[in-house]
Amino acid sequence: MASQWHSLVSQKLFLARTLLSQLENDSGPMKDRPATEAELAMGREAVIQGAIELLLRSRRLLLVMIARLYQKRSEEPATLDELAALIGEAPNDIARLRELESQPGSWWNHLDQMEASQSRPPVTRKSVSAENIIAVSADTGPDRSAQGLRRTLGAMKNFADDLEEQHSEW
Template sequence: MASQWYSLLSQKLYLAKALLEQRAALDNAAEAPPPLLTEALTQGSVELLLRARQTLLVMIARHHQHKQASPSTLDELRALLSEDAYEVTALNALAADGHSWWSHLIQLERGQSQPPATRKSVSADNIIAISAETGPDRSATTLAKTRSALAAFAQELEEQNSEW
């Protein structure tokens, strides 16, 4: 039987998937979608993924019998458990890998929780100024890959815990 926390995490991931599917459908539509709708679907799916990540940390704490703990960061989970716990070791490895789903979520959180950078206007003084959009990849495809990787990780942990 799945834990309540795994069920909540799965719900967040399912809702994110629904938003990402709508976003992908808009991206493939014949007409250009309204930017407001595209941004709302993107930010909504990112927020659900971030909430799922936080729920994952609480789920791991519950697996280790910490009934009242609600870690919201990997550092808090590490302090609660130990550096040697399988989940902490696995998440540390993901955090160290700049191309992992964990790192992508950290980049998304940073990008979504700060105001956009101000851009210089083009003038005679800075005619060669080039402004490239920086930040994490927020495409529907990349967000879906991150969602799938998080789902697979959570499912693996839940299956391991249910064997006990």
């Protein structure tokens, strides 16, 4: 049963990878005329946001997969805290996820940042003029580059595959 969930997680990750590959083929929509800069920018943003949503869905499905590995057949935890409440803090899988959650550069942390970013309107930026130039570091948000998303995707895929392999050995 859990392997079906692993397949579903893998499918979502594959779809996200497929979307990200479209960023390299940035030729625009299939039309008789070349795409405008605005069309290319909108297409790129749609691909990035779509890939992020698939990664976020994959993470949620990963939590359900873990619940199934621990014989929790009807529960579908949406957060790590819900999963921990369901199966306890003792299992090694929870400890690994907790460590990833607290690690600044981890795939889990990257997904947390992207989820927060996607769930809020963009920050309004002040216009720069000669009178108001002050050197301040601006929050640029999470890494939404294709390379950054691929790195997170690969780390998630490795985690899910390792988890499936460990539990199928029993």
